[in-house]
Amino acid sequence: IPRNNQVKLLQYIPAFLEEKKNILIEAPSGTGKTAAILFPVLKFALTRGLKVFYFTAKNTQQAEVLKFMKEFDKEEKIVTVQIQGKEKLCETNQQNCEDCIYAHTPSPELDLHEGHFSIDKLVDLAHRYKTCPYLLQFKYLTNAFFAVGDYNYILKDSIVFVESPKKSIIVFDEVHNLPDRVRELYSVEFSEEEFYQLEKFISFYPYVFLSQTENLIETFKEGIYSGEEIKLKNITKKLLYKFFRAYEIAISKQMGFLAAKLQEFMGKLNTLKHIIKYGPYGMVEKKGGMKYFILDTEKFFKDFNKRFYSVIGFSSTLRPPYYYLEMLGFSSKDEFVILQDEFPRENRKVVIIPKVSTLLRDREKTVDKISSIIKQLISIKKGNYIVFIPSLDYLDLFKKRLKIFGYTLLVQNAIMSHSERKKFIHKLKNSTGNLVLALSGGIFSEGVDYPGEILDGVIIISPSLPQVTEEREVLRRFYEEKYGDGFKYAYIVPGMIRVLQAAGRVIRSSDDRGIVVLIGKRFAYKEYIDLIPQHFYTESPYELISGDYLTEIKKFWSLF
Ligand code: SF4
The missing domain is CATH 3.40.50.300 (P-loop containing nucleotide triphosphate hydrolases)
Structure with a gap:
């Protein structure tokens, strides 16, 4: 530093x-x-x-x-x-x-x-x-x-x-x-099947216990589907108490399997207790059940x-x-x-190329155009480059359509072992002329250092917005109420975080030099460009938008 x-x-x-x-x-x-x-x-x-x-x-x-x-x-x-x-x-x-x-x-x-x-x-x-x-x-x-x-x-x-x-x-x-x-950790799903199993398990218990618990489970089910906070809070507490008793009995009678099931369910009830405590909470219907999670x-x-x-x-x-x-x-x-970036600004060239759409519906149409931009960029200076792409499907599209010569193409797989990843890094460290296709937000974009000559540039295709899911949509509505702009906080902010993390791979020390290229129309939109930190530009992030990126990048490399 x-x-x-x-x-x-x-x-x-x-x-x-x-x-x-x-x-x-x-x-x-x-x-x-x-x-x-x-x-x-x-x-x-x-x-x-x-x-x-x-x-x-x-x-x-x-x-x-x-x-x-x-x-x-x-x-x-x-x-x-x-x-x-x-x-x-x-x-x-x-x-x-x-x-x-x-x-x-x-x-x-x-x-x-x-x-x-x-x-x-x-x-x-x-x-x-x-x-x-x-x-x-x-x-x-x-x-x-x-x-x-x-x-x-x-x-x-x-x-x-x-x-x-x-x-x-x-x-x-x-x-x-x-x-x-935190939202991941404090989320829990309850399903009809699970309730059915629970009712079956507690049939091992004496009649009085059984009938009381069955009633509680029924009320809990109603609470889960209605999402009513007070009802849910009370019934979760009561049910936890009941199941704890049942658990103790199972342990004392050495019914290990039953104890394990009860413990698992109590763990879920405890998570739900926390979710309610830190409400407002999100709830979405899942196949055969409901999912709850922390929102705020x-x-x-x-x-x-x-x-x-x-x-x-x-x-x-x-x-x-x-x-x-x-x-x-x-x-x-x-x-x-x-803290401000103190690495020499002239060691890094950041450009935004907004002339092409990377929206989901346009990807098939624009993949060839983007591929030719990539080819132009990497032909200016032979080196090692990583292209960060927001989804596996999109990455596959580039894998099929991007034809490059004079470069070795390395493609990130959906699942990569530690040793496979090490091989990639080893290849970058020990040779030049490698083009990596990797996932934004994936293992090559965060927490990995590419010091010195290893990396000459990153090319980031599209803001990497999270997928639209029911959970995200609940979050969007929550942020809409909290900040008056749900889309920004549920989608754009996390999407740009991934972009900026990937961009940060290039300059890791004062001797590193490299280019950061952001490709996609949306990068020039106010909601996106405003999230670019100041250490990327001199006076305004709009100065990064480039009409003639080839000349600018050629000029940049000619300085070294
Ligand atoms: S963590 Fe596992 S191995 Fe260790 S004492 Fe507990 S049950 Fe045994």
Whole structure:
């Protein structure tokens, strides 16, 4: 990260933390952002006896953070733990740890007071000492100063992983992902089939219990379909209580299968309880049932943020700022820091080519025209380029119609293993003349660095708007009421986030050079272009619209 920004972060972060403020940071893409933010946070926490928890969406980023910790604490004197949930670490798939043999194996004679523990290391140790890796991580967590893991563990299970919230600083990487992640985590579906199964299961119970519970299930069903808040709230509470009793009986009678089913259903009821608590909630009809989900993440995060010493979130794209401040539950007492790009502006050429439509209905018609623009762009300077495309169908269309010579075409598949992805990056690192077709918002557009000569440019086809689904439409109506512009917040903002994340792949250090080309009519529309952060232009984003992109890009490359 450029020096000036580093200095700012070294000043701001401890000062704000001293006042226990939450901090949101927009910092342009580039190598070293994580380190520049973590360094002052860790220093502050060490002097105040606080713990630091770092959460991110990507495994690759967790590995980067652990690498940084190795630098920060070379001798591994402070306990650092990579955390994972039971679903990933459990070796026996048993519902209850108390019934599991691994929970009762004696604790290994380990030094719990120092060391860095990645998941691999924890699993390795657990195997060596014939104990459970999931439980072992908690032993280390008690003494840990630093922990890193996926968002889910803090958003859904903060009580499990964070022992002393008021003495913990929470750091979120790529924080723009959080509103959608919370909506995903706090969503639940109930189906007719499930109710039928439940009624069958509880027929094992004595008559009195059975008749009362059947009635409750019927009322719950009515509540689920009507969506009436008060009714739903009361009945969920009652049903939870009933099922907890049923669960205890199942456990005492060693009816494991029944207990597991009841536990699963109680988990769903608990999620619903939270969804209602953070209402207004969204509900949509699904085949044979109903789906509920959180709409307004502001309430959720307001509640979440106040539990910890401080919450720090950062991202390269937080536009519009007021939207993220609200959706992430920040208040006027908290801080929003915007850092400017300090990489030489002349090292990057950003152009918008708005002469072609990329609307769904026009794609078949315009794919050849866009293909010829791509060919022109990559022929100016031979190098490595990534074309980001918003959907798999659209990507397939380019795969069939884009004929290129003198370049190797690499195409992202719907599912790619870690090693396949590594092969792609390896190819880019070790050769030139590669054109990658990749998905916007996919594994090649976020959380991957392409330093130095690896990448000469990205070409982004179309704003990457989310698909129109019933859930999105409910969200659109919610934003319409909240901000008076539903389409913007439900579709354009997330669509442009993907675009800007992809654009950020090109310049990762002060020596990098490259082009960023946005193709599509809509990029020139006010609602879209206004979301482009200032570090992409000098005075106005409209200066990026190009009538003669070939001359401009030729001129740009001729400077090097
Ligand atoms: S003790 Fe470990 S292995 Fe056993 S059920 Fe619990 S998580 Fe699974």
